[in-house]
Amino acid sequence: MKPLNFGILGAAKFALEHMGPAIHAAKGARLTALATSSEEKFAAFQSFAPDLRRHDSYEALLADPEIEIVYIPLPNALHIEWASKALEAGKHVLCEKPLALNAADIDPLIALRDKTGLFAAEAYMIVHHxxxxxxxxxxxxxxxxxxxxxxxxxxxxxxxxxxxxxxxxxxxxxxxxxxxxxxxxxxxxxxxxxxxxxxxxxxxxxxxxxxxxxxxxxxxxxxxxxxxxxxxxxxxxxxxxxxxxxxxxxxxxxxxxxxxxxxxxxxxxxxxxxxxxxxxxANQYVLQVENVVRTIREGAPYPWTLEDARAGQAMIDQVFASEI
CATH class of the missing domain: 3.30.360.10 (Dihydrodipicolinate Reductase; domain 2)
Incomplete structure (x- = not known):
């Protein structure tokens, strides 16, 4: 099976310590590129992925024809924006939680997923453990x-x-x-x-x-x-x-x-x-990536859909609305 080429938007600490190594270690996945303007941060990722390529901007990574899926560990307020841009660029998406800051913001992303036919999910890793x-x-x-x-x-x-x-x-x-x-x-x-x-x-x-x-x-x-x-x-x-x-x-x-x-x-x-x-x-991050690969390559069911993420965000919205 051809490895699934991952690109990461931003050199987040969490991506460096957990998801980057997990993508590199997962069966059927290849950590191919990282979007960061920092050569120092890029070098840290190269310590475990020496063949990694660097793009100076998020847009450049989305334009890379070799990248098939984008992992997004950006600040919460940027998740929907860049997940949408990735889908529009023809890339599958795995985006860190919370996917959005209110449930209604996820609806256009669901519609975009359905329109493009691409995979998109929140990186809710515990369901893979x-x-x-x-x-x-x-x-x-x-x-x-x-x-x-x-x-x-x-x-x-x-x-x-x-x-x-x-x-x-x-x-x-x-x-x-x-x-x-x-x-x-x-x-x-x-x-x-x-x-x-x-x-x-x-x-x-x-x-x-x-x-x-x-x-x-x-x-x-x-x-x-x-x-x-x-x-x-x-x-x-x-x-x-x-x-x-x-x-x-x-x-x-x-x-x-x-x-x-x-x-x-x-x-x-x-x-x-x-x-x-x-x-x-058991490494839940590696298991998560391997489930992503199986879903995209083989059509296997995925345990945490955008609809699941929306329902979870609706509960968060309810928590804020129910403050005593």
Whole structure:
């Protein structure tokens, strides 16, 4: 199978540390070009991809006939603009989350995807990790009985005022940055959508730095209560717990698997030994890229569509609208 040629728009730190190496390592993918005006940043990518080409502008990369798909790790406020330009240039698109800053902005991108027939998706990497597929299987099978409550915590401390996550003009804030995980992880695993939400939000310099959300969600097997905390101003923590009337599922490292700590899930059922599954070798970024390749080259189904991203953003919009 011919390798899928990737180009990256911008030399983002996340692209350097995670997605660039993942594209380079993934089966069926080739990291071909990077758009950056900085020779120093380009050299850092060459440390693991020595044959990489550099373009001085985003437009030049989009005009490169060899590039088949563009990965977009730009600031949140630029995602829709450059994803649209990439599709218009005839390129497939994998764009970092959040795809947009409100759900309605995704509608024209969906229409453009349908018009061009190209692949376009949000880089929501956790759905590619086997731990989340297993959690979904447990919930589908009723392994913890009837789901009654889901509880999420995701935090880290990032007080740097110059960081794009702390700047309103770039679409910063804890909810756009990590709320997408705290909210849509439960949506994905429980196949559920929110029906009622209330939120408490604290802000600094025009961006949210703490959010506590409580409410109810509706899944195929009924409704359950929900709670989620996100913050970019407190010590690092991440965990998801699904609690039923016959047991619970604990996701120890739900979001930064293999980085925060080793991926591990636990199934606790009343009167039975705890079942623990660990995933020391799974790299969700590599798995994401390989799924992209299979979808584009072979037509395989992709686990996170633009419609999924829109529904996740609609929940984020609802969180902001439900502030107490």
């Amino acid at each position: 086997p731990q989340w597929k297993q959690v979904r299987k447990w919930l589908d099978a009723g392994a913890i009985g009837t789901l009654r409550h889901a509880d999420v915590a995701f935090s880290f401390n990032n007080p740097d005022p110059e960081n794009i996550r702390n700047r309103p003009e770039t679409g910063g804030g804890s909810i756009p940055d990590i709320g997408v995980y705290a909210y849509s992880s439960v949506r994905y695993a429980a196949r559920a959508e929110p029906t009622k939400l209330h939120s408490i939000i604290h802000r600094e310099n025009g961006v949210d730095v703490f959010a506590q959300v409580i409410g109810e969600m509706q899944g195929p097997k009924g409704s359950f209560t929900y709670g989620a905390m996100t913050s970019t101003r407190i010590a690092p923590r991440q965990q998801v717990v699904f609690q039923g009337d016959a047991g619970l599922i604990r996701v120890v490292t739900p979001f930064n698997a293999g980085v925060f700590r080793e991926a591990e899930i636990q199934l606790e059922r009343m009167g039975e030994p705890t079942q623990t599954i660990r995933y020391p070798m």
